[in-house]
Amino acid sequence: xxxxxxxxxxxxxxxxxxxxxxxxxxxxxxxxxxxxxxxxxxxxxxxxxxxxxxxxxxxxxxxxxxxxxxxxxxxxxxxxxxxxxxxxxxxxxxxxxxxxxxxxxxxxxxxxxxxxxxxxxxxxxxxxxxxxxxxxxxxxxxxxxxxxxxxxxxxxxxxxxxxxxxxxxxxxxxxxxxxxxxxxxxxxxxxxxxxxxxxxxxxxxxxxxxxxxxxxxxxxxxxxxxxxxxxxxxxxxxxxxx
Amino acid sequence: xxxxxxxxxxxxxxxxxxxxxxxxxxxxxxxxxxxxxxxxxxxxxxxxxxxxxxxxxxxxxxxxxxxxxxxxxxxxxxxxxxxxxxxxxxxxxxxxxxxxxxxxxxxxxxxxxxxxxxxxxxxxxxxxxxxxxxxxxxxxxxxxxxxxxxxxxxxxxxxxxxxxxxxxxxxxxxxxxxxxxxxxxxxxxxxxxxxxxxxxxxxxxxxxxxxxxxxxxxxxxxxxxxxxxxxxxxxxxxxxxx
Numbered sequence: 001x002x003x004x005x006x007x008x009x010x011x012x013x014x015x016x017x018x019x020x021x022x023x024x025x026x027x028x029x030x031x032x033x034x035x036x037x038x039x040x041x042x043x044x045x046x047x048x049x050x051x052x053x054x055x056x057x058x059x060x061x062x063x064x065x066x067x068x069x070x071x072x073x074x075x076x077x078x079x080x081x082x083x084x085x086x087x088x089x090x091x092x093x094x095x096x097x098x099x100x101x102x103x104x105x106x107x108x109x110x111x112x113x114x115x116x117x118x119x120x121x122x123x124x125x126x127x128x129x130x131x132x133x134x135x136x137x138x139x140x141x142x143x144x145x146x147x148x149x150x151x152x153x154x155x156x157x158x159x160x161x162x163x164x165x166x167x168x169x170x171x172x173x174x175x176x177x178x179x180x181x182x183x184x185x186x187x188x189x190x191x192x193x194x195x196x197x198x199x200x201x202x203x204x205x206x207x208x209x210x211x212x213x214x215x216x217x218x219x220x221x222x223x224x225x226x227x228x229x230x231x232x233x234x235x236x237x238x239x240x241x242x
Numbered sequence: 243x244x245x246x247x248x249x250x251x252x253x254x255x256x257x258x259x260x261x262x263x264x265x266x267x268x269x270x271x272x273x274x275x276x277x278x279x280x281x282x283x284x285x286x287x288x289x290x291x292x293x294x295x296x297x298x299x300x301x302x303x304x305x306x307x308x309x310x311x312x313x314x315x316x317x318x319x320x321x322x323x324x325x326x327x328x329x330x331x332x333x334x335x336x337x338x339x340x341x342x343x344x345x346x347x348x349x350x351x352x353x354x355x356x357x358x359x360x361x362x363x364x365x366x367x368x369x370x371x372x373x374x375x376x377x378x379x380x381x382x383x384x385x386x387x388x389x390x391x392x393x394x395x396x397x398x399x400x401x402x403x404x405x406x407x408x409x410x411x412x413x414x415x416x417x418x419x420x421x422x423x424x425x426x427x428x429x430x431x432x433x434x435x436x437x438x439x440x441x442x443x444x445x446x447x448x449x450x451x452x453x454x455x456x457x458x459x460x461x462x463x464x465x466x467x468x469x470x471x472x473x474x475x476x477x478x479x480x481x482x483x484x
Contacts, residue, residue, distance in 0.1 A: 054336045056368025060302035064329055067309065071322040080318030083325055087306055094296045125367040126298025126390040148368040 001231045002115055003165060004143075008173030009121035009128070011195040012220070013108070014135055015099040020062065021197055023089045027066050030082060034074045044069045056148050058124030063090035094127055098135045103221030105137065110224055112140040120145045120158065120171070122178065150178035152185050159186065170230070172223065180214050190214040191226060243473045244357055245407060246385075250415030251363035251370070253437040254462070255350070256377055257341040262304065263439055265331045269308050272324060276316045286311045298390050300366030305332035336369055340377045345463030347379065352466055354382040362387045362400065362413070364420065392420035394427050401428065412472070414465065422456050432456040433468060 010016030024044070028037045035043075047065045055061030066086050070078045111117060119141050121128050128146045132138050143162065147154050159166060166188045173179020174195040183190040192214050215226060252258030266286070270279045277285075289307045297303030308328050312320045353359060361383050363370050370388045374380050385404065389396050401408060408430045415421020416437040425432040434456050457468060 054333050055302060056366070058302075058368075060297060060300075060306060063306060064302060064332070067325065068329055071326050074322065076322030076326070078322045080313040080316065080320045080325075083309065083322075084313050084318070087310055090306070091293075091296050124298070125388065126300075129390050146367065148371050 001168065002170050002227070003168040004116045004118055004162070005111060005170045005172065005227070006118040006120050007108075008171075008175065008179045009119050009132070009135075010123065011174045011197075012101070012172060012179070012193060013104045013119075013137065014101060014131070017195060017197045017199055018099075019093050019096055020199070023062075023093055026089055027070075027086065030085060031070060031073055031078075034077075040069070040073060043073055047072070056124075057122050059090055059093050059127055060124060062093075063087060066090075094130075098131050100135065100137070101220060103219060107220050107223050108137055108140045111227065115227075116142045118143040118145065118162075120147065120150070120179075122147050122150050150175075150182060152182040155182050155186055155188070170227070172220075184214050189230070191223065192216045193218075193220055193223075243410065244412050244469070245410040246358045246360055246404070247353060247412045247414065247469070248360040248362050249350075250413075250417065250421045251361050251374065251377075252365065253416045253439075254343070254414060254421070254435060255346045255361075255379065256343060256373070259437060259439045259441055260341075261335050261338055262441070265304075265335055268331055269312075269328065272327060273312060273315055273320075276319075282311070282315060285315055289314070298366075299364050301332055301335050301369055302366060305329060308332075336372075340373050342377065342379070343462060345461060349462050349465050350379055350382045353469065357469075358384045360385040360387065360404075362389065362392070362421075364389050364392050392417075392424060394424040397424050397428055397430070401430075412469070414462075426456050431472070433465065434458045435460075435462055435465075 007013055024041065027044070028040045031040050044065060047069045048062065051061060051065050051068075055064060063086060066089070067083055070083065070086060108117065117140055119132060121132075123146070125146050132141075132144060138144075145158060147158075155171075158164065159169075166186065170189050170191065171179055171183040172191045172193065174193055176192060180190040180192045194216070217223060217226060249255055266283065269286070270282045273282050286307060289311045290304065293303060293307050293310075297306060305328060308331070309325055312325065312328060350359065359382055361374060363374075365388070367388050374383075374386060380386075387400060389400075397413075400406065401411075408428065411430050413421055413425040413430060413432045414435065415432070416435055418434060422432040422434045436458070459465060459468060
């Protein structure tokens with residue numbers, strides 16, 4: 001059995017990368033008179049990576065990186081009106097309706113009847129809080145943690161803070177880098193549910209999944225059955241069988 | 243006695259508004275060919291207030307508001323190079339050394355020997371985390387809470403989360419609006435230590451300080467003596483006198 005099941009939020013419970021991806025398309029369109037789409041995408045990604053140490057994750061840092069990329073790629077010829085459009089893209093992202101992934105609500109509602117649930121998400125504090133609130137899912141969760149990054153250290157701090165028994169803890173997410181591998185590394189169990197688009201920064205290559213010891217599901221609708229199976233396995237090896 | 247003493251960070255433990263103020267001066271200088279300093283300051287403040295619901299508090303939102311203000315006030319004539327300068331202002335703010343206020347380090351070190359200390363600060367998660375880390379004060383604190391806003395609801399949630407006994411809790415900060423009045427409203431004790439510059443948004447007018455029931459000190463160096471006095475008073479009225 002589990003005491004606590006934690007979920008990543010962006011692209012695990014609701015669409016997020018879709019929003020970034022659509023905004024990048026608009027950004028490439030805006031600069032299409034200056035550069036090719038491939039070149040814009042590459043320059044933006046490099047700029048985001050260089051800015052990560054100053055801006056962290058989230059939409060506002062993404063907006064500032066788009067503006068810098070636009071200035072760079074147009075050699076400063078970008079107009080004030082075009083830069084205003086980029087800021088409008090960001091504001092549109094920040095106020096976009098939260099679109100839940102298929103099955104997410106029913107699965108969360110069902111698991112919340114048996115388990116304490118937690119959200120662990122990274123990004124802008126303010127943006128993540130309003131998304132949790134607008135998602136309609138907040139009442140199913142007992143704990144919320146918005147973190148600036150998801151490293152082994154981050155998770156170890158949460159384990160200490162909530163006095164989590166890792167043998168009875170399950171983490172569910174769509175990023176091997178952020179949600180799965182750090183949990184496996186500290187001895188927790190994790191369920192990897194890939195999302196159809198993944199930001200290049202979050203991808204991990206060349207792993208041997210069997211060896212890494214996590215579970216993988218095609219979509220979140222399959223999670224309750226896996227949790228049931230793992231719980232029963234836990235019961236069978238534990239002292240009290242039901 | 244107190245179980246827990248919580249501190250605001252920006253302009254309570256280290257300089258912050260000074261950084262914004264210097265950046266605003268550079269921003270006004272940048273636009274000085276287009277508009278008067280007063281007009282720029284007013285337009286920027288209004289823009290920040292309109293953007294607060296989308297961007298929340300912090301330097302990245304401030305940068306986006308400066309850029310929008312610059313585009314508006316120049317009717318789009320601002321150049322790409324000038325907008326790049328505005329982003330550079332923001333990056334300079336994000337990597338600026340943390341300048342502790344006078345007496346802050348000695349006071350925090352001393353109080354940490356007797357009390358559990360906590361930081362409660364609002365703004366960008368990533369920026370606040372790196373400032374805490376760079377301040378050199380982190381080891382003196384037991385708990386850190388970075389919140390998106392400081393309202394009565396925020397504090398009530400923290401009181402529940404940490405199981406805080408408000409009769410044995412003290413909050414110290416430089417903003418009546420964010421640090422003092424919400425704490426007094428929920429029955430906690432608070433020490434107001436004004437900073438010489440306060441952002442207009444954080445000011446509160448027309449209060450009767452006596453009636454509001456908080457303590458006011460001229461600088462943080464005076465805090466240990468006040469805490470000692472309050473602790474002794476607590477002992478005298480409590481069951482165990484020493």
